[in-house]
Amino acid sequence: MPYDEFKRSEINSHSNQGSDSQANANSAIDENDSLDWAKEAYAKLKAKQDKEKALISENEKKELVSNDDNISGVKDKISSTNQVLPLYEETGLNNNLIEQVPSNEEEVNPIDESPILGEFDENFTWSANVLAAQGKKPGDISFEEIDWLGKLRDGLEKTRQGFVTDLLEKFGDDPLTPEDLDDLEVLLLRADVGVKATDQIIDALRKRLNEEVLDSKEAFRFLKEQLCKIVEKPIKDSGQDLLFPKRNCLNIWLLVGVNGVGKTTTLGKLANLALRSQYSSLIAAADTFRVAAVEQVKIWGSRSGVSVIANETPNADPAAVVFDAIGAAKSKKTELLLVDTAGRLQTKNNLMEELAKIAKIITRLAPDALVESLLVLDATQGQNGLSQAMSFAKSANLSGVVITKLDGSSRGGVAFAIASEANLPIRFIGAGEGIQDLKPFNSFEFVEALLANR
Ligand SMILES: Nc1nc2c(ncn2[C@@H]2O[C@H](COP(=O)(O)OP(=O)(O)OP(=O)(O)O)[C@@H](O)[C@H]2O)c(=O)[nH]1
Ligand SMILES: [Mg+2]
DSSP: OOOOGGGHHHHHOSSOSSTTHHHHHHHHSOHHHHHHHHHHHHHHHHHHHHHHHHHHHHHHHHHHHHHHHTHHHHHHHHHOTTOOOHHHHHHTTTTTOSSOOOOOTTTOOTGGGSOOOOOSSHHHHHHHHHHHHTTOOGGGOOHHHHHHHHHHHHHTHHHHIIIIIHHHHHHTTSOOOHHHHHHHHHHHHHTTOOHHHHHHHHHHHHHHHHHSOOOHHHHHHHHHHHHHHHHHHHHHHHTOSSOOOOTTSOEEEEEEOSTTSSHHHHHHHHHHHHHHTTOOEEEEEOOOSSHHHHHHHHHHHHHHTOOEEOOOSTTOOHHHHHHHHHHHHHHHTOSEEEEEOOSOOSSHHHHHHHHHHHHHHHHHHOTTSEEEEEEEEEGGGTHHHHHHHHHHHHHSOOOEEEEEOOTTOSOTTHHHHHHHHSOOOEEEEEOSSSTTOEEEOOHHHHHHHHTTTO
């Protein structure tokens, strides 16, 4: 069975997702052992990287020898201006397509975007500890996970500064007081956590405080537990801990949301996640409102290594593109069809009508397909994102949310408002413009990254 990136959290830990995670996580690894754990993990990753490097240079040597033997063949290849890259020739992905992926060498480069192991520094040990706390073994972790956690923690820096740094100052090392709770309330609201989630957290802390003295360490642990509980609730309510395509059947995932939030970028990252997890995938370029949108999807298709179905006609009917894409998906036995949709239409009503039309086509053409509508929200928009979530939740049948641009946003706290006020499960989060800068949402990692250094 291939490694399934969509199920990463399940593989990481069978018991540590959710509100009990903090307690389990804290006991999963003794503080004194954590540095040893990180050292062992680093040594194993380093050995793995060295082995891969050696393998690559061995292959390069072999290639050089065979190239010498067949120099004329190479010349032919170089002179070909419209060549299809070997990756697609081998996989057959580029054959018989309605719309072929562009064969620009610079753009088709999924392998080079993989992260490499950095220094053994505080960044590494922090990421390693988060993985260890979820029950992973030092030999089980990958560069990608370390890189991702580092990015997430860095990305949440601005949110953390306006929230945790002040919180640490206010809490100090003394036991929590009722006045601290008032300060915490202000900080949570300021960090876009929203009124409902803030009330829930403050009430829970006040209740504990009435029962016993809470030292600052326990207060922080309890706060993390409450935060996890809030984002986990809609996930639990949905009855589906993780969102992943089911193998051997057609899954159709629609990326919806207002303009500029990151739908197309998310689609490209999801396509690559699917490719790396060995799902057969296809992209439908159903944002036909902007001419440049189709071009942008094709670049992402090329970059992620997934074929794109598009219609070049200006203002082509998006439902017709979806019609073609479902036809292609059926004949190719595609498992995951990712649909890019428009974010900018004349009015909000037009946008909702168009989504309804696409949904209708899907029901008619692929009644057995597993359809998921993912609302993409931009973290930098804070409470605005929450109102988008509320209005889309009313009109579109949403299965969850993707929060993008968590890198550099000071409003990462909005995740809690979306979960508690719109009751929508967060399914994926994006923290960068790179192809691998998107992962399935893991509440434990998110809260740890948000409140890092404590
Ligand atoms: N820093 C950062 N930038 C992102 C992220 N996701 C998307 N972006 C950027 O946000 C901008 C808009 O992204 P798109 O994917 O084009 O957004 P869209 O929702 O498809 O936009 P429309 O098609 O106009 O509706 C681009 O410049 C992306 O590179 C992220 O996680 N982090
Ligand atoms: Mg777009």
